[in-house]
Amino acid sequence: MKSMRDFIAKAEELGMLHRIKAEVDWNLELSHVAKLNEEKSGPALLFENVKGYNSPVITSVCTTTERLSLIMGMDTKSSLVDIMREWVEKGKRKIPPKYVDSKSAPCKENIIMGDKID
Numbered sequence: 001m002k003s004m005r006d007f008i009a010k011a012e013e014l015g016m017l018h019r020i021k022a023e024v025d026w027n028l029e030l031s032h033v034a035k036l037n038e039e040k041s042g043p044a045l046l047f048e049n050v051k052g053y054n055s056p057v058i059t060s061v062c063t064t065t066e067r068l069s070l071i072m073g074m075d076t077k078s079s080l081v082d083i084m085r086e087w088v089e090k091g092k093r094k095i096p097p098k099y100v101d102s103k104s105a106p107c108k109e110n111i112i113m114g115d116k117i118d
Helices: 004-013 029-039 065-071 080-092
Strands: 017-020 044-047 057-059
Touching (some): 029 044, 065 080
Antiparallel strands (some): 044 057
16 A cells, blocks of 8 residues: 555445444544444444535554555455564665645645645
């Protein structure tokens, strides 16, 4: 995975992500829904309408071995030990940072809506 956008697209394609379009309150409601979902080993949740905010919130991205495997670019049936070994190997092949103009950087973009954030 190179970006959260990539994760959202692939996880949604594989049924590992659920979009919540209904308005949720950030104070206690969002976290409670996420907690109940995680207790049932549910999918990653993308809250698209958080009361009082313009940006979405994603939860439960790293809470299952399947999703960790997906993030690491591995087979989703990989074991936690396999993921750990791959993590160690990737750590040996560090990629230096790439500097970009701070006004046009992808991190300034709203991942879901495609709008620039000031």
